[in-house]
């Protein structure tokens with residue numbers, strides 16, 4: 001192919017938070033009843049942060065840390081669905097929409113399987129992407145490292161976007 005670049009882009013997002021005692025654990029916009037919570041300035045939703053950065057990255061916008069600094073009062077305890085909404089606003093401002101999104105959550109516990117459909121529904125609602133185009137998988141740390149020792153939670157997200 002010469003001369004024409006297809007009107008699609010890919011974005012990659014990554015995030016990690018420390019875990020502390022006391023629940024619930026907010027992930028993917030869902031509060032999971034658990035003995036741990038994710039520590040951060042906002043609501044520390046590791047999955048929504050990774051997805052937000054993937055979307056922003058697809059159109060080479062400033063990342064979540066620059067748009068929503070963790071030393072700003074207005075971002076304290078902030079609902080991360082706000083961040084994802086802003087990323088979608090910026091994506092649409094470029095005339096683009098999501099083709100599909102795929103994510104991995106890395107956490108030793110709790111068990112994520114029964115909550116994944118709820119997370120997909122939240123993300124579909126905010127992004128406007130159909131649920132069957134939002135993939136979420138969960139993996140453990142196999143007992144090793146900060147993830148495996150239950151000290152941290154991490155997420156990766158990749159998004160494909162297209163020009164409408």
Ligand SMILES: [Zn+2]
Nearest residue numbers: 015045046049
């Ligand atoms: Zn984060």
